[in-house]
Amino acid sequence: MQTEATPQPRNTRQAIALLLHAARSEKHHVWKGGFWLIVAALLEAAGPLLGKYFIDHTLIPRRFDPMEVGLLLGGILLAGAIACAIRYTQLARLAGVAMRSVRRLREEVYGHVLRLPMAFFDKAITGQLVSRVTNDTEQVKNLYVQVLFVILDNSIVVLGAFAAMAWLDWRLMLIVLTLVPTVVVIVWFYQRWSAPAVSRARQKRSDINALMSESIAGMPVLQASNAQVRFRQRFDRINQQHLGARIAEMRVNAWLLRPMLDLINVLLLVAVIYSFGLSAFSGLQIGVLYAFVSYLGRVVDPLIQITLQFGQLQQAIVAAARVDTLLQEHRPMAVTGPERISQGAVSIQRLRFGYNPDTVILHDLSLQIPAGAFYGLVGHTGSGKSTLLSLLLRFYQAQSGDISIDGIPLAQFSDAHFRADVGLVPQDPFLLAASVRENIAMGRDIAEHDLQSAARAAHCHDFIMQLEQGYDTLLGEGGARLSVGQKQLIAIARALAGQPRILFLDEATAHIDSETEQIVQLALTELRGRVTVIAIAHRLSTIRAADCIVVLNHGHIQEQGNHEALMAIPQGVYQRLYLLQQLES
Numbered sequence: 240m241q242t243e244a245t246p247q248p249r250n251t252r253q254a255i256a257l258l259l260h261a262a263r264s265e266k267h268h269v270w271k272g273g274f275w276l277i278v279a280a281l282l283e284a285a286g287p288l289l290g291k292y293f294i295d296h297t298l299i300p301r302r303f304d305p306m307e308v309g310l311l312l313g314g315i316l317l318a319g320a321i322a323c324a325i326r327y328t329q330l331a332r333l334a335g336v337a338m339r340s341v342r343r344l345r346e347e348v349y350g351h352v353l354r355l356p357m358a359f360f361d362k363a364i365t366g367q368l369v370s371r372v373t374n375d376t377e378q379v380k381n382l383y384v385q386v387l388f389v390i391l392d393n394s395i396v397v398l399g400a401f402a403a404m405a406w407l408d409w410r411l412m413l414i415v416l417t418l419v420p421t422v423v424v425i426v427w428f429y430q431r432w433s434a435p436a437v438s439r440a441r442q443k444r445s446d447i448n449a450l451m452s453e454s455i456a457g458m459p460v461l462q463a464s465n466a467q468v469r470f471r472q473r474f475d476r477i478n479q480q481h482l483g484a485r486i487a488e489m490r491v492n493a494w495l496l497r498p499m500l501d502l503i504n505v506l507l508l509v510a511v512i513y514s515f516g517l518s519a520f521s522g523l524q525i526g527v528l529y530a531f532v533s534y535l536g537r538v539v540d541p542l543i544q545i546t547l548q549f550g551q552l553q554q555a556i557v558a559a560a561r562v563d564t565l566l567q568e569h570r571p572m573a574v575t576g577p578e579r580i581s582q583g584a585v586s587i588q589r590l591r592f593g594y595n596p597d598t599v600i601l602h603d604l605s606l607q608i609p610a611g612a613f614y615g616l617v618g619h620t621g622s623g624k625s626t627l628l629s630l631l632l633r634f635y636q637a638q639s640g641d642i643s644i645d646g647i648p649l650a651q652f653s654d655a656h657f658r659a660d661v662g663l664v665p666q667d668p669f670l671l672a673a674s675v676r677e678n679i680a681m682g683r684d685i686a687e688h689d690l691q692s693a694a695r696a697a698h699c700h701d702f703i704m705q706l707e708q709g710y711d712t713l714l715g716e717g718g719a720r721l722s723v724g725q726k727q728l729i730a731i732a733r734a735l736a737g738q739p740r741i742l743f744l745d746e747a748t749a750h751i752d753s754e755t756e757q758i759v760q761l762a763l764t765e766l767r768g769r770v771t772v773i774a775i776a777h778r779l780s781t782i783r784a785a786d787c788i789v790v791l792n793h794g795h796i797q798e799q800g801n802h803e804a805l806m807a808i809p810q811g812v813y814q815r816l817y818l819l820q821q822l823e824s
């Protein structure tokens with residue numbers, strides 16, 4: 240579990256900037272909410288004042304005027320009822336602002352992550368990113384709720400009560416004012432002592448989650464190795480530790496916080512009554528004592544609430560700062576424009592690239608791929624095949640050299656057009672827990688006829704039709720219901736459904752059986768002349784029929800030609816790789 244750092248001033252600035260940013264369109268709601276909460280606090284503060292008037296002018300002089308008493312009691316009731324109604328509507332208003340702001344923020348963070356360059360994901364840790372979009376934005380919601388509700392609302396109540404007390408008797412008010420630093424000190428000690436238990440409980444909760452997800456993900460291995468009992472014991476142990484930490488937290492709460500604050504409350508009450516006793520002879524009215532006792536009861540809880548929030552505020556500020564840092568992550572400017580890939584002829588000129596500019600991976604690479612051709616990319620592990628594919632897919636930008644398609648520089652295609660005109664079949668087919676249809680369409684608006692044509696072209700239509708609900712069959716998480724080969728064919732159908740001009744395959748046949756591989760070979764050969772196919776393959780039979788096979792070696796093109804030509808090169812890299820594979824099979 241990630242331990243929360245103490246917020247730095249920069250964090251606080253970032254958090255506030257984020258709060259203002261996400262609530263920008265609803266500023267008027269915040270102002271109106273604040274204004275009406277002040278009105279509610281004033282109305283609430285008026286209650287004890289009216290009570291005081293009732294005691295001093297009616298009860299003590301025993302002057303019972305039904306009209307006046309009726310008006311007074313009615314006033315107290317009305318002020319309380321209106322304050323309640325205002326508080327309810329305004330808190331609902333502010334809750335709405337908080338929820339909507341967080342919804343906007345979450346959408347923005349997710350949208351931002353989707354557009355970040357691939358280089359970002361090389362360093363990003365998936366779990367942390369997910370946590371940014373879910374947990375951290377949730378924490379930001381707490382920040383809104385705490386700042387807007389608890390702190391704003393309670394501060395107004397406390398200020399209203401103190402203003403009323405000062406108006407009644409400023410000396411007595413000063414006595415009550417000592418409550419503020421006392422509560423702050425008690426809560427500070429409380430948080431210091433409870434923090435280790437709170438943090439231990441969180442750590443254990445996160446361990447429970449981790450153990451659960453690990454067990455579910457690894458269920459086949461877990462059951463096959465008969466490890467249920469061991470896992471169960473491990474779970475019980477962590478769960479027990481979690482309980483222990485929670486009990487320790489409760490203990491501090493039960494022993495320190497409430498009793499101490501109640502004690503302070505009683506002491507203050509005694510002090511107020513005593514001072515009242517001293518000054519009673521100088522004419523202080525009993526009604527004032529009543530009002531003070533009422534206010535005392537009203538300020539303690541809000542003060543505790545406000546002070547308690549500061550601990551949580553700290554975590555929320557750190558979370559908000561993390562979300563803000565992610566939002567500040569640079570993303571490339573969206574390219575717009577009319578250019579589309581019409582033919583799919585690829586030209587690579589003196590391409591030089593390294594993930595780190597000091598370590599060159601591709602050295603001045605040049606290659607011409609005619610439209611509609613089938614090109615294979617082969618080479619040893621680490622020779623730069625996937626890197627070249629990533630550059631062709633615009634995932635990274637080369638340090639020097641050019642890539643153009645149909646004579647147009649790669650960077651000039653709009654994002655939408657480029658992604659629509661190229662298709663990618665990755666090594667891992669990545670299927671969604673959705674129906675076959677949704678997996679092929681991937682959110683694109685593809686007509687049923689085109690979708691099925693793509694499935695036919697990928698030679699997966701027949702087995703899809705054998706599934707119990709055909710294209711509507713749900714595939715389970717990660718396409719769990721299909722074999723690896725079937726998943727790969729669906730991934731090819733998905734790529735073809737967009738009717739790409741260029742199709743990239745990144746070791747799409749690495750994990751499939753020979754029969755499925757032959758289907759893929761057939762599908763690729765059928766595309767010849769219509770779609771430019773660039774396929775990385777470890778399994779050389781997949782690209783044996785290619786028009787041209789490019790052999791990469793340490794980021795250089797070592798050999799180039801069709802299968803027969805490459806096999807004819809004495810001691811050639813391709814020939815060696817091919818013969819080796821033949822021996823293995």
Ligand SMILES: Nc1ncnc2c1ncn2[C@@H]1O[C@H](COP(=O)(O)OP(=O)(O)OP(=O)(O)O)[C@@H](O)[C@H]1O
Pocket residue numbers: 361594595600618619620621622623624625626627
């Ligand atoms: N995201 C990355 N960040 C930094 N270096 C990387 C990254 N991806 C690959 N590399 C490095 O670039 C070099 C070429 O890797 P690449 O994946 O392009 O090789 P490959 O020929 O596709 O290998 P394989 O056949 O094993 O997939 C390797 O040295 C690798 O360590």
